[in-house]
Structures are given as structure tokens and as C-alpha cells.
Amino acid sequence: MSFFSGLDFFITLIIAIIPAIVIGLNGKSLRYYRGFLTCIFIYLIYRNSLMELAFLTGYSAMSLGLVKLYLLSRIKMGRNKFFYASAVIITLCPLILSKLESFVGHGFFGSGSTIFGFLGLSYIFFRVIQTIIEIYDGIINEIKWYEFLEFLLFFPTLSSGPIDRSRRFSQDYSKIYTGKEYSELLSNGIVKIMWGLLYKLPLSGTAMYIMNTYMINKYDPIHIIGYAYSYGLYMFFDFAGYSLMAVGTGYILGIKVPDNFNKPFISIDIKDFWDRWHITLSHWFRDFIFSRFLFNSLSKKRFKSKLTAASAGLMINMALMGIWHGLELHYIAYGVYHGILLVIAELYQKKSRFYKLHKRDKVYKIVSWFITLNLVMFGFLIFSGQGRAAAIGLIEYLR
Incomplete structure (x- = not known):
């Protein structure tokens, strides 16, 4: 049996939460x-x-x-x-x-x-x-x-x-909900589980099928882009689906587990993306790695400016996040890649007059979204471990 996977788990979960629903609706402690x-x-x-x-x-x-x-x-x-x-x-x-x-x-x-x-x-x-x-x-x-x-x-x-x-x-x-409070919690939890099932089963499965059937081991530009996008969509629907089911189950059991994703593919810049993707992880690193490094560096005057300290902190933060995923080169490269993107975004937004003049313009937001989406999908190509093979294959194809 595996968490949120397989018929045996879900049958067991349904049986297990029925008493919890009865307890909660009767205003008793869960x-x-x-x-x-x-x-x-x-x-x-x-x-x-x-x-x-x-x-x-x-x-x-x-x-x-x-x-x-x-x-x-x-x-x-x-x-x-x-x-x-x-x-x-x-x-x-x-x-x-x-x-x-x-x-x-x-x-x-x-x-x-x-x-x-x-x-x-x-x-x-x-x-x-x-x-x-x-x-x-x-x-x-x-x-x-x-x-x-x-x-x-x-x-x-x-x-x-x-x-x-x-x-x-x-x-x-230790919170004891009233029947009415728990009823609202229960309905929200069920909705989240149903969305999670939709993400995890048909949508994640479809993205994986497209990736493994039509995109893998083909190194012309169209198939490399298709692989990056299908892998990125698979990652999102699979993990977001799991997270939604975990959050929904937590709600039913009286724990308001924080949400983990918030429409990440509508992000208008890379900083916005990390406020929407794997939110609890990115915010954990922000609060306990980046912010502490920045505060310590500023208090000890380790860098000439706050912007330089922030840039160093972003690189360390994201490199450590990559290492946390694993010591394989593609995980570390993924972290460093996103660190570089975040540093560029930080410098651009702090220094660019063009950005300050146009950041609220609709056309600017659309262009920024499109660039961000493609940068994110290229990052997923790196994360997948297929980046090196894709680069070598593309060079051979272009010859």
C-alpha cells in the first residue's frame, strides 16, 4: 500500500474517515x-x-x-x-x-x-x-x-x-469544531480530494502518456520542447494532485493543512512562480535559509550592498534546495539554474527603469508570463535528468 495511490489505500481511507466525519459533525474532539x-x-x-x-x-x-x-x-x-x-x-x-x-x-x-x-x-x-x-x-x-x-x-x-x-x-x-464549522471543513476537504483525484489520475496520467509515447528520446527542437512541457505538466498534476488529497484529508481530520500550489503556470515572473509552486517548501527555505542568511550578512556587513547579499542568499537558497532533492548533477543544476533566474529577476526589478515604468502594463505582463513559463519548463527539462541527453541529441540533429 502507498499513500494516495492504489485502490486498497482509497478503500481503507474511505472506511477510516467515516467515523471521523461522525465525530466531527457531532461537535466532538477529533x-x-x-x-x-x-x-x-x-x-x-x-x-x-x-x-x-x-x-x-x-x-x-x-x-x-x-x-x-x-x-x-x-x-x-x-x-x-x-x-x-x-x-x-x-x-x-x-x-x-x-x-x-x-x-x-x-x-x-x-x-x-x-x-x-x-x-x-x-x-x-x-x-x-x-x-x-x-x-x-x-x-x-x-x-x-x-x-x-x-x-x-x-x-x-x-x-x-x-x-x-x-x-x-x-x-x-486540540480545536473542537462545532457541527456547523466541521461541516464547512468537511465540504472543503471533499472538494480538495476530488480535485486531487482529477489531477492525479486522468490529467497526470495523460501528460505521462504523451511524454513517454511521443516525446522521449527524440531530439529535434519540437520534441524537446514537447518533452519539457509534458514533463512539467506531469510533475504539476501528479504532485499537486497528491498535495490536494493530503490537504483535503487533513481538513476532514480537523487539521487545516496549508495549500501547496496556487496556479503556478500563470506566474508573471520567476519570483511569482516560487510563491505558487510547492509553496510550503519554497517558503520554508525562504524563512529559514534565505532570510536568516540575509539578516546575518547585513548585520555583519559581509557584502557591500543589500542587493548583493540578497543575490548571494538566493543562490545559496536554491542550490541547497536542489541538493535536498538529491546529489545527482541534474538536481543541483536545477537549483543553481533557478538561483540564477531569481538573481537576474531581483537585479532587473531593482535596477531597471523600464521594469518600473511598464510592470503594470497588460502587454508587458503577457510577455513576462510567456517568458517565465518557458524558463520554468526548461527548468523541468533539467530536473528530469534528460537535459544532457537533449543537448547532445540536439547538437547531433542540427549537424
Whole structure:
């Protein structure tokens, strides 16, 4: 069984949420039933891989112990940078080892298996690091073990997000909705699930079929462009569909999981795109990598200007995002590519008089949208791992 995939998962999900609907419509707390369902679904998903289940359990327990210990040290010793850095590094180590293991040997045991990795590691990592950073900032002053574990393991968002924030999750965790409030939440959740199914099944499947049947391994310009577009549409419908179903399921269980996509292909510039695409991931990197780098650089006068500091921050931010996807060259190139685009956009929008004069003009917005869309689709070609083959094939074709 896999999350939001296959008839067995959806039949189980439908059966499982019926009691939740009854509980919610009667104005009762969903907290205990939601926790029970998370345990059940984790068992069903991981039962065929006891090693993954063991590492998921171990990493979650370690994370709970670590944040509790770090919170205690923060209260007793203040903003000690050694303890802060140690907590971040300990949390980061399994993720680094998993990425290295996957890159170097596709698993030390072969067949793509990994010792350190497990389904959901990357997304749990984001939640743990966010909690540690906000403890360091003094924003979080209490950790309830049961609430923290459900925040890490909440099953709709465990394997691929969206990436929630602990304080936002906490607002919903103990909330008891009235029947009327829950009825609205339920209807919104069902609508999101239905849209997710539409995205995930016919639309994603059609884009994949076109890509694999008509576009792949053909290196004339038309087929390369067709591959980039069909792959980009496949990525969007597949991931946005998953995200919508995760968000909708969260709603039905009383958690208002944040949306992850907002019409990204209507973006009028690359900055607008990253405010619409994989929103919870891009905003996580913005808040915890870019903004902190920029503030630290300005306070230490590391660069001559704020614009230079912002440009360096954008490059670091996007390169790290690429590395997070994997250590393969095409993932790193994808991150660097988008970093360069964001730097160019930042410099152009801050320095260009033409932009300031025309940015609200309708024709300008249409041209900017068209350029942005094609830059984004070229980025997906890089991300797909087919960029090098397409470049070599195109050179051969043009000869």
C-alpha cells in the first residue's frame, strides 16, 4: 500500500474517515481518533519494510528526545550556539547519510535499498529543524510529546508534504469544531480530494502518456520542447494532485493543512512562480535559509550592498534546495539554474527603469508570463535528468 495511490489505500481511507466525519459533525474532539488513524496507516504503509518502520520510529523518538533536551538547555542556558548547532547537525545527519548512500551506491545493500533512509525522512526533517530553530529564537517555549509526534507523523502529509509549521499545527490540534464549522471543513476537504483525484489520475496520467509515447528520446527542437512541457505538466498534476488529497484529508481530520500550489503556470515572473509552486517548501527555505542568511550578512556587513547579499542568499537558497532533492548533477543544476533566474529577476526589478515604468502594463505582463513559463519548463527539462541527453541529441540533429 502507498499513500494516495492504489485502490486498497482509497478503500481503507474511505472506511477510516467515516467515523471521523461522525465525530466531527457531532461537535466532538477529533484528536484521539486522528492519532489512532495515524498509527494504523503508518503500520499499513510500512508493514512490508520493517527496517523502514524501525528507522521511522527511531528517528521520530530521537527527534522528540532531542527537541525536549534542546528546549531544556535553551531555558537553562539561553541561546548557546554550540547546543543549537549540535541539535541541528544531529537532526541533519540521517538525511545527509541517506542522500550520500543513495547517490554513491543506490543503497549499500543494493537494489535501491538504504540503511539510513525511509519514506518521509525529508519531510519529517523539515518539521524537526523548524522546531529547533524556533526554540532557539525563543518562539517555542513548550513541547508536548504527543502533539509533537503527531505533528511529525500526521499520515496525510508524512511522505510528500505539504510541510506544516508546528505552531500552525498546534492551533488545530486540540480545536473542537462545532457541527456547523466541521461541516464547512468537511465540504472543503471533499472538494480538495476530488480535485486531487482529477489531477492525479486522468490529467497526470495523460501528460505521462504523451511524454513517454511521443516525446522521449527524440531530439529535434519540437520534441524537446514537447518533452519539457509534458514533463512539467506531469510533475504539476501528479504532485499537486497528491498535495490536494493530503490537504483535503487533513481538513476532514480537523487539521487545516496549508495549500501547496496556487496556479503556478500563470506566474508573471520567476519570483511569482516560487510563491505558487510547492509553496510550503519554497517558503520554508525562504524563512529559514534565505532570510536568516540575509539578516546575518547585513548585520555583519559581509557584502557591500543589500542587493548583493540578497543575490548571494538566493543562490545559496536554491542550490541547497536542489541538493535536498538529491546529489545527482541534474538536481543541483536545477537549483543553481533557478538561483540564477531569481538573481537576474531581483537585479532587473531593482535596477531597471523600464521594469518600473511598464510592470503594470497588460502587454508587458503577457510577455513576462510567456517568458517565465518557458524558463520554468526548461527548468523541468533539467530536473528530469534528460537535459544532457537533449543537448547532445540536439547538437547531433542540427549537424
